[in-house]
Amino acid sequence: MEPRSASPLEKSTVLTLESRTGDAAALLERRERHLAAVQEHYFADPPVIERGWRHHLFDTDARPYLDMVNNVAAVGHAHPRIADAVARQLNLLNTNSRFNYASIVEFSERLAALLPDPLDTVFLVNSGTEAVDLALRLSWAWSGRRDVLAVREAYHGWSDAADAVSTSVADNPQALETRPAWVHTLDAPNAYRGRYRGADAHRYAADAVAAIERMRAEGAPPATFIAEPFYGNAGGMPLPDGYLQAVYPAVRRAAGLCIADEVQVGYGRLGEFFWGFEQQGVVPDIVTVAKAMGNGHPLGAVITTREIADHYRSQGYFFSSAGGSPVSSVVGLTVLDILADDRLQENARVVGAHLKAQLEGLAEKHELIGAVHGLGLYLGVELVRDRTTKEPAPRETAMICDRMRELGVIVQPTSDRQCVLKIKPPLTLSRAGADYFVDTLDAVLTHGW
Ligand SMILES: Cc1ncc(COP(=O)(O)O)c(C=O)c1O
Incomplete structure (x- = not known):
């Protein structure tokens, strides 16, 4: 059935036959006509x-x-508390973080309280990609250097910088050949099928430390090391015991920073641990969060130290139009409440x-x-x-x-x-x-x- 109105604006509000009756093939055909095919289903x-x-x-x-x-729907689909909180907030106010309102303050306090010292300073953005991009920029501003060390077979997002450190060939078959020169990769520390297996898996850490030392010796020490602290993209594998306990100090000896990408594995999913880095017994310098924190609402965060955050000044000021908006902050607070109340x-x-x-x-x-x-x-x-x-x-x-x-x-x-x-x-x-x-x-x- 044709939409009732010829106006494109009105069209978008008219329920089509396919969406009412569930004609899946017809809806898919329409999707393919106007949605980029690489945005796959x-x-x-x-x-x-x-x-x-x-x-x-x-x-x-x-x-x-x-x-x-x-x-992403960590607290469950269609949670009525989130629906109610969003409706209430949309009826009150939705604006940007340059205004002074309570929800952004409360949400930042709650996030900071979830992290160990000295991680007490929060940036609010709209996605995991933005969080990773910002984390990389913070480390560049901090160190004045560009080289980044990343583990292979990982995904960190789609922006230029987040994609550059994403090495998963499942997400991009050319991932390994197309890295920019500033990206250096380490073996995927996969204890099941990687270079070192089972009891030998502890050797990944020694190789990583040697790679960092080599970069130092060559005069290009890493500005930062980025990894999921629990290997999400490999299918939810713990890193070998002691891996980050060896790699983080080596990066810091090279005056670099350590980013833990908690976009997938953090926020309580691991059960025993709220954050993936706790499982490794380390404290990162920068933590990236998204997905679960908004339960599907676009919400991401970077949490770091005051000192690292302040170095961003050398890049100008930071602003994200919807990042930390009243609605986003209320969603974030409600998700945290539900996580706690529903245990x-x-x-x-x-x-x-x-x-x-x-x-x-x-x-x-x-x-x-x-x-x-x-x-x-x-x-x-x-x-x-x-x-x-x-x-x-x-x-x-x-x-x-x-x-x-x-x-x-x-x-x-x-x-x-x-x-x-x-x-x-x-x-x-x-x-x-x-x-x-x-x-x-x-x-x-x-x-x-
Ligand atoms: C570990 C990790 N980091 C970053 C991202 C990017 O997050 P987003 O899709 O919210 O941009 C993803 C997305 O799958 C991810 O799995």
Whole structure:
């Protein structure tokens, strides 16, 4: 059916036939006509998703799905407290951070209180990419140098600077060949399938320290070292024990700063730890946060020391039109309240441990499961064709995700080899939801995909 009005402005407010009846193919065709194709979508034939509730999604045929991918909706989809808080604030005021209003102050205080000393100074932005970009600029302003050290197989965002330090070939097949000269990379410290495995994994740290020393000797010491403190992009793997405890001091000996990218793994998801860096027993110089902190509302933050933040002055002043707006700050505060009141970090710890144990049980039954990685509700099930050679099984992983979707579970592949089922559901996931996921995966692995 044609929209009722010929005016493009009115068109956008008219519900189309596809969105009312859920004609998924027709909606997809329209999407492809005007939305950039590189802004990709899940699944070849995606259902039309109309609403969410806690860790469930519903399509326009009222079909429910268990949502195992939406880490951004950390406190659950459609949380009424967030909806109410946003509506109230939009009816009151939404402006920019140059005005003096309480919510930005309270939110900054709450964020600073979540971090150890001396991380007490907050910048508010709109995304993880912006947070990473700003963190890199802070380290450049601080050190007066440009060289950056990053671990391979990582993703940090899409802006020029954040993309430059993103080395995952799953996100960009040319990632390794197209790094600018100021980006230096370290081995992905993957204890399952990297250069050093199992008990040898401690050697990644020694190699990293040697690389930093080499950069110093060559007169180009790193201005900064950036890494996820828990390896999200590899499928939720802990870094080898002691890795950051060796690398951070070496970077600081070179007068560089250490950035912990907590965009994916921080904010309670690991259950036992609120921040990924706690698992490594270190304190970074700069922390980047986004995703969960806004529960889908565009919100990101950089938290650092007063001294590092003040060095930004050499670049001018800092302003982001919507960063830390009254609405964004209220969303951020409400998410923190819900995390505490609904005890979601604790839920991640308990349900995550149960889910991991169940998945490890499945691994005993199905040869295709090479390993179960992760902690809390950041888990990865790595699928291999051969447990000895660890040959990745990306085709099988993709087909399993499609079959799981048919059976009512949304799960997606990750890692440079696209052979890891990434498990990062809303932190509301219940024990029953975890069991449903395991039973469905068991059925698919048993009966085929
Ligand atoms: C570790 C990490 N850093 C940064 C980003 C970029 O965040 P955003 O998509 O909010 O720009 C992502 C996004 O996936 C991420 O996983």
